[in-house]
Amino acid sequence: MIRVLNDIRNAENPISNNKKIINTIVLLFLGIALGTFSKYLDFSQAELPSVLMAINGALDIGNFLGRFAIWTLIALCISIYSNSAKRASINVFIFFVGMVGSYYLYSNYIAGFFPRSYAMIWFGFTAISPLLAFVCWYAKGKSKLAFILSVLILAVLFNMCFVYGCWYFSALSVLELIVFIIGLIVLRRDTLRSFALMGTISIVLAFLFNIIIPFPFG
Known part of the structure; x- marks a missing residue:
């Protein structure tokens, strides 16, 4: 605390x-x-x-x-x-x-x-x-809370930018792909390891969100 x-x-x-x-x-x-x-x-x-x-x-x-x-x-x-x-x-x-x-x-x-x-x-x-x-x-900080918030934000943004299912995956458009990349940059972490971990967990969480709330955010 x-x-x-x-x-x-x-x-x-x-x-x-x-x-x-x-x-x-x-x-x-x-x-x-x-x-x-x-x-x-x-x-x-x-x-x-x-x-x-x-x-x-x-x-x-x-x-x-x-x-x-x-x-x-x-x-x-x-x-x-x-x-x-x-x-x-x-x-x-x-x-x-x-x-x-x-x-x-x-x-x-x-x-x-x-x-x-x-x-x-x-x-x-x-x-x-x-x-x-x-x-x-609060996602701008370096604490664990900031990391968790960054993961949640990226997960929601991921589901706004991409459509996917069992056999398909696609960005809604090239502009949405750019939006997600910028989101990653804005919420970047201090180290490559934590940055990669943030991105990976956010994508996994996005898939879980999509199962629980199966309608497009876009």
């Missing part, structure tokens, strides 16, 4: 109130920009510039942004690089308020429809995001 508390104190990095406010505002506008862009890409595919249309056609960015993996990774990065668990909660919540709010405002007032069932899922995800971010922040 003493080691965990020391780990927490060492991980916290106090910053000025002005910088906290600026960071939160930046994350709000980043969420608004990404939410608007995601819905624009989904709604206006026929009107996209030729370059963006080609990229979207090759990588299927529209559907990629409509799944959970990329947003989970962004939230994880915001959490890990926030200066405290409390700030992680605030920052992630503000980001999702901006992203989800702009997405569904665009959908309702510009696209002309409001998918209520999907909206409720994202509103619920936004509501619990501060708690998830608070927990994820």
Whole structure:
């Protein structure tokens, strides 16, 4: 317990109130920009510039942004690089308020429809995001608790990025594969052994999760 508390104190990095406010505002506008862009890409595919249309056609960015993996990774990065668990909660919540709010405002007032069932899922995800971010922040440390949290996070991310069964295994897309690799990098350990152990246990745990909860996270 003493080691965990020391780990927490060492991980916290106090910053000025002005910088906290600026960071939160930046994350709000980043969420608004990404939410608007995601819905624009989904709604206006026929009107996209030729370059963006080609990229979207090759990588299927529209559907990629409509799944959970990329947003989970962004939230994880915001959490890990926030200066405290409390700030992680605030920052992630503000980001999702901006992203989800702009997405569904665009959908309702510009696209002309409001998918209520999907909206409720994202509103619920936004509501619990501060708690998830608070927990994820502790994965940045070097304690056993941090290791366990990193394993759990990677297991969930794995099931968001890959589909598999008895005789098949595939990434949802090359972008999801990149998301998982970045997740590994963000949660990397100090030694190659612990890094390999974290990755191996998280994949085994992901398979167990898939047996217990047999529906796609993506």
